[in-house]
Amino acid sequence: xxxxxSKRSDITTSKxxxxxxxxxxxxxxxxxxxxxxxxxxNPISIFTTIFQGAFGSQRKTFITLQYVAILLIxxxxxxxxxxxxxxxxxxxxxxxxxxxxSAACMITLADKVPNAVVxxxxxxxxxxxxxxxxxxxxxxKALWNTNETLSTLMMxxxxxxxxxxxxxxxxxxxxxGKIGIINQDSNVGWLxxxxxxxxLLSIIVAVVITIGMFIYLKYxxxxxxxxxxxxxxxxxxxxxxxxxxxxxxxxxxxxxxxxIAGLLLVGGVNHTITTTISDGQGFTGVMVSWLAKFNPxxxxxxxLLIIFMDRGASEISTAFELNQSFADILTGxxxxxxxxxxFFIRYQISFVKANGKEEA
Amino acid sequence: MKKFKSVVSxxxxxxxxxxxxxxxxxxxxxxxxxxxxxxxxxxxxxxxxEETEEAAVTSDLKVGFIFLHDENSTYDLNFINAAKEACExxxxxxxxxxxxxxxxxCYEAACELADAGCDIVFADSFGHEDYMIEAAKEFPExxxxxxxxxxxxxxxxxxxxxxxxxIYEGRYLAGIAAGMKLNExxxxxxxxxxxxxxxxxxxxxxxxxxxxxxxxxxxARSVCPSATMEVTFTGSxxxxxxxxxxxxxxxxxxxxxxxxxxxxxxxxxxxxKAGVPDVSYNGSTVDACPNTFIVSSRIDWAPYFSYIxxxxxxxxxxxxxxxxxxxxxxxxxxxxGSAAAEGTAEAIAEAEEAMKAGTLHVFDVxxxxxxxxxxxxxxxxxxxxxxxxxxxxxxxDGYFAESNExxxxxxxxxxxxxxxxxxxxxx
Numbered sequence: 055x056x057x058x059x060s061k062r063s064d065i066t067t068s069k070x071x072x073x074x075x076x077x078x079x080x081x082x083x084x085x086x087x088x089x090x091x092x093x094x095x096n097p098i099s100i101f102t103t104i105f106q107g108a109f110g111s112q113r114k115t116f117i118t119l120q121y122v123a124i125l126l127i128x129x130x131x132x133x134x135x136x137x138x139x140x141x142x143x144x145x146x147x148x149x150x151x152x153x154x155x156s157a158a159c160m161i162t163l164a165d166k167v168p169n170a171v172v173x174x175x176x177x178x179x180x181x182x183x184x185x186x187x188x189x190x191x192x193x194x195k196a197l198w199n200t201n202e203t204l205s206t207l208m209m210x211x212x213x214x215x216x217x218x219x220x221x222x223x224x225x226x227x228x229x230x231g232k233i234g235i236i237n238q239d240s241n242v243g244w245l246x247x248x249x250x251x252x253x254l255l256s257i258i259v260a261v262v263i264t265i266g267m268f269i270y271l272k273y274x275x276x277x278x279x280x281x282x283x284x285x286x287x288x289x290x291x292x293x294x295x296x297x298x299x300x301x302x303x304x305x306x307x308x309x310x311x312x313x314i315a316g317l318l319l320v321g322g323v324n325h326t327i328t329t330t331i332s333d334g335q336g337f338t339g340v341m342v343s344w345l346a347k348f349n350p351x352x353x354x355x356x357x358l359l360i361i362f363m364d365r366g367a368s369e370i371s372t373a374f375e376l377n378q379s380f381a382d383i384l385t386g387x388x389x390x391x392x393x394x395x396x397f398f399i400r401y402q403i404s405f406v407k408a409n410g411k412e413e414a
Numbered sequence: 415m416k417k418f419k420s421v422v423s424x425x426x427x428x429x430x431x432x433x434x435x436x437x438x439x440x441x442x443x444x445x446x447x448x449x450x451x452x453x454x455x456x457x458x459x460x461x462x463x464e465e466t467e468e469a470a471v472t473s474d475l476k477v478g479f480i481f482l483h484d485e486n487s488t489y490d491l492n493f494i495n496a497a498k499e500a501c502e503x504x505x506x507x508x509x510x511x512x513x514x515x516x517x518x519x520c521y522e523a524a525c526e527l528a529d530a531g532c533d534i535v536f537a538d539s540f541g542h543e544d545y546m547i548e549a550a551k552e553f554p555e556x557x558x559x560x561x562x563x564x565x566x567x568x569x570x571x572x573x574x575x576x577x578x579x580x581i582y583e584g585r586y587l588a589g590i591a592a593g594m595k596l597n598e599x600x601x602x603x604x605x606x607x608x609x610x611x612x613x614x615x616x617x618x619x620x621x622x623x624x625x626x627x628x629x630x631x632x633x634a635r636s637v638c639p640s641a642t643m644e645v646t647f648t649g650s651x652x653x654x655x656x657x658x659x660x661x662x663x664x665x666x667x668x669x670x671x672x673x674x675x676x677x678x679x680x681x682x683x684x685x686x687k688a689g690v691p692d693v694s695y696n697g698s699t700v701d702a703c704p705n706t707f708i709v710s711s712r713i714d715w716a717p718y719f720s721y722i723x724x725x726x727x728x729x730x731x732x733x734x735x736x737x738x739x740x741x742x743x744x745x746x747x748x749x750x751g752s753a754a755a756e757g758t759a760e761a762i763a764e765a766e767e768a769m770k771a772g773t774l775h776v777f778d779v780x781x782x783x784x785x786x787x788x789x790x791x792x793x794x795x796x797x798x799x800x801x802x803x804x805x806x807x808x809x810x811d812g813y814f815a816e817s818n819e820x821x822x823x824x825x826x827x828x829x830x831x832x833x834x835x836x837x838x839x840x841x
Contacts, residue, residue: 111526111529113522113525113526113529114526117522218649222840222841224800226798226799226800227564227620227621227795227798227802228619228620228621228795228802228828229618229619229620229621229623229624229828229841230540230618230620231617231618231620231649231650231841232516232540232541234541234543234544235544235545235547235548238544238547238548323518324517324518325518326517326544328516328517330515331517333515
């Protein structure tokens with residue numbers, strides 16, 4: 055008996071979701087087994103702990119939702135580029151540049167102009183900075199057809215080093231290599247707390263961008279052009295779409311939304327800038343976007359899943375006094391299953407008996 | 415199409431790799447001081463659940479600790495051990511959160527600890543300070559204590575405190591061990607007097623680092639007058655590769671003894687490989703470097719933790735700036751390694767007695783020069799501000815009064831003295 059793998063011609067949405075749910079359950083079972091072997095504890099209490107870590111208290115719930123919001127915004131930013139098959143893995147750099155622009159406004163304009171003006175300038179400059187960081191590789195791609203995977207990736211390093219440079223320029227106290235909270239006493243340039251809740255702003259922005267992106271991709275001419283370019287550039291040219299223009303326009307949008315994420319991270323959440331402020335989410339966002347098949351609504355769940363597991367897994371380490379590496383192992387197992395299950399959604403495995411008769 | 419597929423798999427592989435890196439997360443550990451293993455297994459499902467375990471502890475006080483890294487960092491391990499020791503001795507419950515970055519995560523960790531009923535929250539890393547202050551404003555009934563910070567004396571919060579120790583005294587003593595080793599090498603004919611060059615791997619050109627390498631150098635020069643020093647900076651408090659490379663660069667430059675102020679095992683292991691004697695920091699590296707380890711100075715934080723626990727138990731105020739000393743047991747040296755020269759222990763003991771008696775000051779202005787001249791007056795940036803305003807005269811009675819409780823606990827010695835050359839000042 056042998057087996058062979060063939061591409062599925064089509065698969066119903068419900069069947070695809072059944073496969074995904076099986077994968078998640080399998081991942082949790084494997085996590086449970088691994089944890090039980092390592093700790094000798096009851097798997098049910100482990101899953102309770104995961105939930106406790108993400109939603110154990112009101113504060114924890116809000117923190118989780120805020121993390122989801124930021125990751126979701128970055129993932130949404132990358133999505134239009136991916137949809138037109140432009141591999142923007144430069145989200146990290148675009149977020150950092152947005153954050154750097156915000157921080158620059160907060161630091162240099164603090165005593166010079168009123169708070170409202172600082173905030174308006176932060177919004178404009180961070181969107182611009184992110185957009186420019188997306189525009190540069192897009193221009194190279196559109197004009198000279200350079201490989202955008204490499205150029206966007208390289209732009210990340212430039213952004214990181216620029217931030218590192220300005221951290222030294224603005225460090226407080228001298229020589230310490232960190233800026234600390236900017237305008238801690240005056241709160242100049244701190245984005246407003248919606249209804250007195252410091253986590254809500256990011257969540258609201260994320261909701262707005264999610265809805266906006268959903269409409270943009272699904273119901274606008276731009277969104278349609280992105281899909282056509284993504285399917286085939288030749289077809290797009292044939293029907294009269296200016297491919298170069300679409301690439302440039304989409305990457306400006308992609309970078310600009312990353313810039314907004316940077317603005318929220320610096321102006322709304324951390325009130326400082328460091329080289330690690332986006333914490334690899336420019337890359338995690340790639341995964342969120344892919345797992346959701348570029349659907350903004352589905353992305354809410356994929357980003358929630360990743361943050362939920364992340365915070366939950368660290369709570370396991372907490373309660374069971376394990377090193378942080380153990381949390382990473384569990385997260386790794388879960389991502390392996392989730393990404394791996396996409397294989398079974400796209401392909402089916404048929405077992406073939408020696409006589410050539412196929413079985414399920 | 416094939417090309418397309420390989421690009422996709424590359425992209426997915428990239429995002430998997432980075433995605434996993436990005437999933438690095440913090441963890442939290444709750445422990446009770448008494449041995450309550452059975453109780454812990456029964457209800458070890460959540461950190462909060464252990465609050466009910468008060469019968470097991472002798473005091474209902476609860477202390478929360480926030481650490482930048484975990485026990486793999488020598489810096490954090492030093493704090494973690496002290497936290498265990500002090501809390502177990504006092505019989506109080508404690509919770510630790512490791513791998514908390516110097517950002518909003520610190521504020522959130524501090525708030526979660528306060529939510530969980532901690533009476534004291536402590537953070538160990540310099541960059542945590544601003545976020546601790548934010549949390550202190552929100553929880554006025556909880557005491558927030560921070561090591562190495564500079565702002566408690568200007569912030570005006572009753573429940574926010576800084577602490578540090580006169581580690582420059584420990585560095586000076588470790589420097590004596592280094593000087594003795596240089597003398598031994600000179601006597602053995604391995605090096606000439608002029609070749610007695612020390613290498614030092616620093617993190618940033620920050621006062622704490624400058625104070626550290628200068629006191630170390632002054633200690634070494636007090637016994638080996640021909641000693642000079644080269645310093646390199648890594649631009650990170652914890653970067654194993656950069657620290658290793660820094661040490662190798664110094665060794666190539668002809669440095670015959672290495673010390674460091676950065677938190678990984680990078681420099682000590684590079685020394686062991688090259689066979690160059692090393693004076694470590696934060697704790698003994700004798701296990702990893704049996705042949706080259708001389709001695710290590712470190713701050714023992716247990717006395718401070720005991721102090722804050724006692725203060726809160728007795729309802730007393732915690733000092734805004736607390737400075738641990740040789741007397742409080744906060745500044746300690748490890749046992750000498752096999753690489754230490756003969757007579758080192760005696761020389762160190764003698765200097766230690768002189769320091770305790772107040773006859774020996776590390777930064778005695780007669781022992782060093784700045785640009786060829788004695789330093790008779792120096793205004794230091796004690797009150798932290800964005801313009802680095804020099805605001806306080808710190809030379810008193812003929813010495814630079816480092817980590818003086820009246821000024822602030824964290825170091826502010828940032829003078830470049832003669833005899834030490836900096837290889838790079840980018841950081």
